[in-house]
Amino acid sequence: MRRGICVKCGSDRIYVLGAYTAEPDLRLSWRPTLKADSHFLVCHACGYVERYLNADRLHLLPGIGTPLSEAQRQAAGG
Numbered sequence: 001m002r003r004g005i006c007v008k009c010g011s012d013r014i015y016v017l018g019a020y021t022a023e024p025d026l027r028l029s030w031r032p033t034l035k036a037d038s039h040f041l042v043c044h045a046c047g048y049v050e051r052y053l054n055a056d057r058l059h060l061l062p063g064i065g066t067p068l069s070e071a072q073r074q075a076a077g078g
């Protein structure tokens with residue numbers, strides 16, 4: 001989505017959905033929490049979905065994720 005416009009179809013009917021699930025698939029903490037770690041932007045016209053970490057959760061990423069360059073190095077056997 002760019003400035004409230006769907007990058008796939010050009011519609012401006014964009015909705016925001018919190019990513020709440022009983023077992024989050026994008027988890028930044030192993031402690032149970034009712035606070036969403038991410039949210040979706042969904043185009044009502046074509047169904048295109050983007051997902052973003054919530055700004056107040058970004059600081060948790062380095063503790064639980066793997067930097068892309070390191071993951072690529074590992075995949076290459078290095």
Ligand SMILES: [Zn+2]
Nearest residue numbers: 006009043046
């Ligand atoms: Zn769309």
